[in-house]
Amino acid sequence: MNKLLAASAILASNLAFAGDKVVVYNWSEYIDESVVEQFTEETGIEVEYATFDSNEVMYSKLKLQQGKGYDIVVPSTYYVSKMSREGLLQPIDKSKLSNFGNLNVDLLNKDYDKGNQYSVPYFWGSTAISYDADSIEAGTITSWKDLWNQQWEGKLLLTDDVREVFHMALRINGHSGNTRNPEEIKQAYETLKSLIPNVLVFNSEAPREPFLSGDVSVGMNWNGEVYMAQQEGANLEYVYPTEGAVFWVDSLVIPKGAENVDNAHKFINFLLKADVARANAEYVGYATPNQAAIPLLSDEVRNNPAVFPSQEDINNGEFHHDIGDEASQLMNEYWQKLKTGM
Amino acid sequence: MNFRRLIISVTLAWLTVFVFLPHLLLVGTSVMTPNPDHLVVWPVTLDSFEKVFTPLYFSVFWHSLELAAIATVICLMLAYPFAWILSTFNSRTQALLLFLLILPFWTNSLIRTYAIKILLGKKGLVNATMINLGIIDEPIQLLYTEFAVIFGLVYLLLPFMVLPLYSSFDKMDKSLLEAGRDLGAGTVQRFRHIILPLTMPGIVSGSLIVFLPAMGMFYIADLLGGAKNLLLGNVVKNLFLVARDWPMGAAFSVIMMLMMALMLLLYVQANRLVSRKGGLHDSNL
Numbered sequence: 165m166n167k168l169l170a171a172s173a174i175l176a177s178n179l180a181f182a183g184d185k186v187v188v189y190n191w192s193e194y195i196d197e198s199v200v201e202q203f204t205e206e207t208g209i210e211v212e213y214a215t216f217d218s219n220e221v222m223y224s225k226l227k228l229q230q231g232k233g234y235d236i237v238v239p240s241t242y243y244v245s246k247m248s249r250e251g252l253l254q255p256i257d258k259s260k261l262s263n264f265g266n267l268n269v270d271l272l273n274k275d276y277d278k279g280n281q282y283s284v285p286y287f288w289g290s291t292a293i294s295y296d297a298d299s300i301e302a303g304t305i306t307s308w309k310d311l312w313n314q315q316w317e318g319k320l321l322l323t324d325d326v327r328e329v330f331h332m333a334l335r336i337n338g339h340s341g342n343t344r345n346p347e348e349i350k351q352a353y354e355t356l357k358s359l360i361p362n363v364l365v366f367n368s369e370a371p372r373e374p375f376l377s378g379d380v381s382v383g384m385n386w387n388g389e390v391y392m393a394q395q396e397g398a399n400l401e402y403v404y405p406t407e408g409a410v411f412w413v414d415s416l417v418i419p420k421g422a423e424n425v426d427n428a429h430k431f432i433n434f435l436l437k438a439d440v441a442r443a444n445a446e447y448v449g450y451a452t453p454n455q456a457a458i459p460l461l462s463d464e465v466r467n468n469p470a471v472f473p474s475q476e477d478i479n480n481g482e483f484h485h486d487i488g489d490e491a492s493q494l495m496n497e498y499w500q501k502l503k504t505g506m
Numbered sequence: 507m508n509f510r511r512l513i514i515s516v517t518l519a520w521l522t523v524f525v526f527l528p529h530l531l532l533v534g535t536s537v538m539t540p541n542p543d544h545l546v547v548w549p550v551t552l553d554s555f556e557k558v559f560t561p562l563y564f565s566v567f568w569h570s571l572e573l574a575a576i577a578t579v580i581c582l583m584l585a586y587p588f589a590w591i592l593s594t595f596n597s598r599t600q601a602l603l604l605f606l607l608i609l610p611f612w613t614n615s616l617i618r619t620y621a622i623k624i625l626l627g628k629k630g631l632v633n634a635t636m637i638n639l640g641i642i643d644e645p646i647q648l649l650y651t652e653f654a655v656i657f658g659l660v661y662l663l664l665p666f667m668v669l670p671l672y673s674s675f676d677k678m679d680k681s682l683l684e685a686g687r688d689l690g691a692g693t694v695q696r697f698r699h700i701i702l703p704l705t706m707p708g709i710v711s712g713s714l715i716v717f718l719p720a721m722g723m724f725y726i727a728d729l730l731g732g733a734k735n736l737l738l739g740n741v742v743k744n745l746f747l748v749a750r751d752w753p754m755g756a757a758f759s760v761i762m763m764l765m766m767a768l769m770l771l772l773y774v775q776a777n778r779l780v781s782r783k784g785g786l787h788d789s790n791l
Contacts, residue, residue: 250543379628379650
């Protein structure tokens with residue numbers, strides 16, 4: 165709700181100025197609003213801000229408008245490769261990004277975008293399990309498989325994200341979360357079908373909220389959401405399941421049809437500043453790819469396993485990759501069935 | 507005369523551009539072939555309509571009908587006595603009460619839906635009150651259930667049921683009731699033979715105005731029902747935005763439109779029948 169009000173407030177305030185602007189389309193609750201205000205103060209560029217809660221919806225809008233309408237978008241890795249392949253993105257001019265060197269080189273030059281031609285990492289993080297430590301004993305939940313336990317009937321939260329939910333089932337069945345094999349995907353669908361009676365709610369808008377309101381005590385969650393809930397006083401535990409958590413990277417990209425390309429570069433460069441990246445990371449609670457910001461972080465954030473996973477947990481998990489149109493179409497079909505309860 | 511013509515042509519142009527053409531596009535889209543890259547491509551096909559009637563989608567369709575029907579019946583049961591009582595007050599009180607009924611509509615429905623979330627949550631007002639009154643010991647799950655969806659639909663759509671009913675009651679000639687009583691008709695008889703037939707147009711139009719939108723309110727099912735595909739609106743939204751199968755999403759919309767047309771047709775027919783029998787007119791709609 166806060167983000168809805170905030171977004172409309174930001175939009176409304178922008179109607180007053182029709183001047184220099186940059187249009188940002190980001191995941192909901194994925195930026196420290198004071199960072200946005202600071203950018204406008206320093207540069208005089210107004211930020212028009214809109215949010216989405218799934219890669220699929222973001223992609224549909226961009227595809228429909230042929231990459232017009234937004235100056236900065238924040239897709240996950242597998243959508244960076246898909247969108248650049250389809251010509252929806254424009255190359256990023258790194259000569260305009262004086263702070264690019266702040267980034268952790270381990271997160272650059274990956275398969276999804278060789279040489280970071282189109283994308284600049286924004287945050288990376290994980291999807292795993294969180295539970296309310298006040299009502300559930302430690303050690304009750306250690307694996308994805310534990311979510312299938314009958315005691316959670318009608319009680320679980322799942323993220324409203326087709327790739328993440330399938331990733332979980334694929335890992336339980338001993339397959340890669342990035343499989344393109346139709347048989348393995350079908351098997352994952354069968355596995356998930358038996359989980360559906362346990363599902364109370366799908367939420368990718370702010371998965372922490374049903375936890376905070378007491379409606380849910382166990383479910384899938386994102387590390388940053390758990391961190392934010394902890395900041396808001398909830399006693400939430402974050403568990404990296406034994407089958408391996410889902411890891412992902414979200415990147416800043418500039419769509420092909422962007423109208424304020426210069427401002428978009430300015431905004432990206434601003435986000436790459438070490439102190440801005442620090443403020444942003446301490447607010448959203450995801451792991452920052454900004455190496456220069458890490459020494460600036462408070463100890464509490466830097467040492468929080470929910471924010472920065474251990475190397476062991478990273479090795480045990482798996483990063484999301486592009487699985488191609490065919491496999492993702494198949495997953496989408498099964499996803500519709502699952503959400504319908506079939 | 508010129509002014510009149512101007513108004514009519516502006517209205518016509520408006521309806522053509524913003525209602526007729528979009529619907530034509532929708533119908534056109536529904537018979538195209540889906541394509542992940544270009545959304546829709548040739549050739550023309552009826553595949554999407556066939557898919558709507560596969561067990562998967564038909565079950566959503568049916569379930570959505572059920573939820574919308576329950577919401578409509580509840581709206582009717584609440585609105586009918588309310589509209590009746592409303593019509594018995596003097597005109598100043600009526601105006602005030604109608605104003606109070608419409609007042610919440612000045613707040614965006616999305617914000618009111620979030621308010622319902624807070625109300626129905628496990629730590630929400632409803633659960634807290636019931637625990638304090640000793641009705642329950644543990645908070646019960648109200649949010650993310652079908653109950654919550656129906657609650658939200660009834661809450662948002664109730665005024666649309668009240669208004670046409672009120673209009674029917676308001677126009678009803680109260681002296682007919684007195685005449686009925688003088689001639690010895692009991693309460694039940696007066697209700698069945700005078701009130702019910704005279705308010706039937708209000709009942710039918712109120713039900714139509716509630717029933718069809720109820721099936722489409724995807725954000726109610728998303729926010730209060732836990733984003734499971736409960737209403738037709740959710741399926742259409744997901745087909746367009748997530749699965750990007752536009753022809754099929756369009757096919758669902760076309761079927762909904764046809765259903766609406768069919769119901770209106772039935773209504774007109776029924777009305778004609780009633781007016782031939784009892785001399786009633788459709789003027790109070």
